Amino acid sequence: xxxxxxxxxxxxxxxxxxxxxxxxxxxxxxxxxxxxxxxxxxxxxxxxxxxxxxxxxxxxxxxxxxxxxxxxxxxxxxxxxxxxxxxxxxxxxxxxxxxxxxxxxxxxxxxxxxxxxxxxxxxxxxxxxxxxxxxxxxxxxxxxxxxxxxxxxxxxxxxxxxxxxxxxxxxxxxxxxxxxxxxxxxxxxxxxxxxxxxxxxxxxxxxxxxxxxxxxxxxxxxxxxxxxxxxxxxxxxxxxxxxxxxxxxxxxxxxxxxxxxxxxxxxxxxxxxxxxxxxxxxxxxxxxxxxxxxxxxxxxxxxxxxxxxxxxxxxxxxxxxxxxxxxxxxxxxxxxxxxxxxxxxxx
Numbered sequence: 001x002x003x004x005x006x007x008x009x010x011x012x013x014x015x016x017x018x019x020x021x022x023x024x025x026x027x028x029x030x031x032x033x034x035x036x037x038x039x040x041x042x043x044x045x046x047x048x049x050x051x052x053x054x055x056x057x058x059x060x061x062x063x064x065x066x067x068x069x070x071x072x073x074x075x076x077x078x079x080x081x082x083x084x085x086x087x088x089x090x091x092x093x094x095x096x097x098x099x100x101x102x103x104x105x106x107x108x109x110x111x112x113x114x115x116x117x118x119x120x121x122x123x124x125x126x127x128x129x130x131x132x133x134x135x136x137x138x139x140x141x142x143x144x145x146x147x148x149x150x151x152x153x154x155x156x157x158x159x160x161x162x163x164x165x166x167x168x169x170x171x172x173x174x175x176x177x178x179x180x181x182x183x184x185x186x187x188x189x190x191x192x193x194x195x196x197x198x199x200x201x202x203x204x205x206x207x208x209x210x211x212x213x214x215x216x217x218x219x220x221x222x223x224x225x226x227x228x229x230x231x232x233x234x235x236x237x238x239x240x241x242x243x244x245x246x247x248x249x250x251x252x253x254x255x256x257x258x259x260x261x262x263x264x265x266x267x268x269x270x271x272x273x274x275x276x277x278x279x280x281x282x283x284x285x286x287x288x289x290x291x292x293x294x295x296x297x298x299x300x301x302x303x304x305x306x307x308x309x310x311x312x313x314x315x316x317x318x319x320x321x322x323x324x325x326x327x328x329x330x331x332x333x334x335x336x337x338x339x340x341x342x343x344x345x346x347x
Contacts, residue, residue, distance in 0.1 A: 026053040026102045031086055031135065032109030034058055036213045037150065037204070039070035040250040041106055042079070051078045053102065055095075057085040061111060062214050063345040069338070070211055086131035092138055104146035104257055107135055110181070113215050114154060114300040117177035128180035129187065136191040146198050148256050149188050153205040153242070153268065153305045154178035162272075163308035166203070166264045175300035185264065192262040200256035202249075205268030205307045209246030209327060210334030214347045217275070218243070218328075221282050222335050224290070227343055231290040235297030237276035240304045242268040245322035245330075255316040268307020269320045281324070285332055 028045055032038035033054025045052050054074065058067055071081065084091040086109055111117070111127040132149065139147055155170040155178050173179040188199045208218035224231045244267060252267045283290055312318045322330075335342050 026051045026080065026099070029053045029055060029102045029105045031055045031105065031107045031131075032150075033074070033081070034067035034071045035108060035110075036070070036209075036211065037207060037246060037249055037253070038106075038108035039074065039211070040209075040246050041108060041253050042074055044250050044254055046074060046076060046078055049078075051080075053080045053082060053095075055082045055084060055086065056109065058083060059085075061113075061116075065341055066211055066214060066345055086134055087126050089134045089137075092134055096138060096142055101142045101144050103144075104148065105135055105139060105144060106148040106253065106257075107132060108150040108253075110150060112152070112177065112213070114175040114177050115298050116215070117175050117180070118298075118300055121176035121180075124176050124180045125183075128177075129183050132184040132187055136187065136197070139197050140191065140195050144197070146257060146259075147188065147191070147200075148253065149184060149199065149201045150253075151181045151185055151201050151203045151264075152178065153203050153266070153307065154302065155182045155185070155203060156302070156305070158302055162304060163270065163306040164266065165308045166266055166311055174302060177300075189262055198259050199262045200260050201262075201264040202253055202256060203264065203266050203307075204249055205242040205244050205266065205305050207244050207246050207249050208331060210330055211338075212246065212331065214345050217241075217278070218331060219345075220347045221279055221290070222286070222332055223343060223345065223347055225279075225282055225286050225288050226332075226335065226339070228288070228291070230293045231279065232293050232295055233275065233279070234295050234301060235275075235303075236294065237279070237292075238274060239297075239301070240272040240274050240306070241278070242270065242272045242305045242307050243278065243324055243327070244269045244307075244320060245327035248320040248322055252312060252316065252318040255312075255318050258316070260315070263311075263315070265312045265316065266307040266309050267312060267318070268305070268309055269324075270307055270309045271324075272304060272306045273324060278324075281328060282332070285328055
């Protein structure tokens with residue numbers, strides 16, 4: 001049986017930020033530490049006995065209750081929270097002056113989501129490209145030799161063949177979000193080539209799990225069905241996604257800390273699921289029927305995702321462990337335990 005992640009009620013507090021006079025000691029920086037994947041990566045590092053500096057600006061891209069709940073689980077003597085914006089180069093330089101360089105930066109901060117990027121592409125490029133540039137420059141100036149970048153399966157666009165392999169062309173993105181992440185990948189290669197920074201790029205495939213992103217279908221469907229709200233489906237529901245459990249992704253991300261030169265890896269489940277089948281499984285587990293409302297498919301949404309994970313398996317020794325059924329059990333259990341506030345999270 002899959003072990004679920006941390007649970008409990010959100011109390012609305014944050015870990016104490018370090019004081020300026022304290023020397024900043026860390027093994028790793030994790031940007032986007034209040035995010036879905038970033039918080040789980042940081043939790044695994046802390047559990048392994050490492051010191052972690054978590055960076056996040058707590059922006060309004062999603063409900064702050066989720067971000068604060070996630071970070072609350074990380075409170076402890078080996079964790080430092082820095083509330084700053086990676087777009088702010090001066091703030092990063094100020095942080096640099098407070099201690100020794102970390103062994104690596106795991107850059108998981110991003111503006112994510114296809115549909116919102118069409119509405120505000122400037123915000124996505126400022127965060128996903130300029131923010132990445134600032135961190136890479138920090139690596140160059142501070143002598144940090146390892147950089148891990150969170151990218152996305154969205155860079156494959158409407159790939160001609162499936163499953164998606166890392167060497168496939170990714171020069172036809174369908175959204176500003178996908179284009180911004182592809183540009184970040186290329187920027188990382190520049191700094192690898194020019195400065196010898198060892199870079200691991202991960203393309204994540206539809207990550208789900210406890211305390212997930214509220215703009216993504218897994219969180220939305222659980223909340224909407226549990227609360228008897230209409231379930232919006234974009235398109236005909238026959239599109240498929242390679243749903244991947246968050247703790248599998250977090251484990252894979254940490255395996256990317258080893259030296260690879262410059263390498264791109266898919267982290268997916270290698271088992272795509274039709275969206276309507278996904279909804280039916282949630283209905284079965286909650287014992288409730290969904291009220292489906294169909295809307296036109298967004299042009300930025302791809303019709304399928306499917307990861308070829310042979311490279312990650314062969315070179316990193318990684319494979320997903322969680323079945324979709326067990327992963328959904330954890331997600332639903334978390335939601336029901338935190339329902340008093342999770343039911344009000346804006347989706």
